[in-house]
Amino acid sequence: MITILDILLLLFLIVCAVAVARIRDLLSAVILFAAYSLVMAIIWQMLGSPDVAITEAALGAGVTTFLFIAAISRTQRTE
Amino acid sequence: MDDLVTHSVCRFMVPFVQLYGVYLIFYGHLSPGGGFAGGAVVAASIILYALSFGRETASRRIASGVSQLMESGGGLWFILVGLFGILLGANFLANKAAGFYLGTPGQFFSSGIIVLLSFGIGIKVASTMITLYYNLSAEVDEHGNDI
Numbered sequence: 001m002i003t004i005l006d007i008l009l010l011l012f013l014i015v016c017a018v019a020v021a022r023i024r025d026l027l028s029a030v031i032l033f034a035a036y037s038l039v040m041a042i043i044w045q046m047l048g049s050p051d052v053a054i055t056e057a058a059l060g061a062g063v064t065t066f067l068f069i070a071a072i073s074r075t076q077r078t079e
Numbered sequence: 080m081d082d083l084v085t086h087s088v089c090r091f092m093v094p095f096v097q098l099y100g101v102y103l104i105f106y107g108h109l110s111p112g113g114g115f116a117g118g119a120v121v122a123a124s125i126i127l128y129a130l131s132f133g134r135e136t137a138s139r140r141i142a143s144g145v146s147q148l149m150e151s152g153g154g155l156w157f158i159l160v161g162l163f164g165i166l167l168g169a170n171f172l173a174n175k176a177a178g179f180y181l182g183t184p185g186q187f188f189s190s191g192i193i194v195l196l197s198f199g200i201g202i203k204v205a206s207t208m209i210t211l212y213y214n215l216s217a218e219v220d221e222h223g224n225d226i
Contacts, residue, residue, distance in 0.1 A: 054116045055116045058119040062127075063119060063126060066127065067211065067212060070215045074215075
């Protein structure tokens, strides 16, 4: 059964994905990507796989963001 | 980066994040989680510490060499525990066939060598990500040497 919350989360996911691809500022893109991962983790949990949700939250929203920020701090912030 | 807010929040959060990661590693056979997810959470806490307090302060807690040693040690630990199955007369990574204590399902001491294997995977994943961060954030001069 598809609820309103599902539709809202999926819409947020699509908007985040398009915005990550189109934004010019790389730091903003990293933060948007973290938001994408967080919503994806909530969707995994709603789909009934808490194992994948924990990994997505720790890796997608945590470690990947830290590594991207470390890479940006060594290079330039804009494309 | 010297900021009071990041230092205070990081100092408050890191112990809880690490406790949750260790819980995920050691209860991976009973609840969602396991070696990979728990190791990633532990690594995220240490990388968060290194981001807010600087790489020098973090490498006083876990040096880059120690992290690389733990990475190799986690893999070797997994293989060593697996070889016990062969030593006891069964296949590689054998659990019940090698006669390990299985206990009652649902309790902590209930799954033979799976806890030990999760521990090895957790060490391996955590130290791999910490080494990755140290290598990414290292400053090098124009000849490629560490500063």
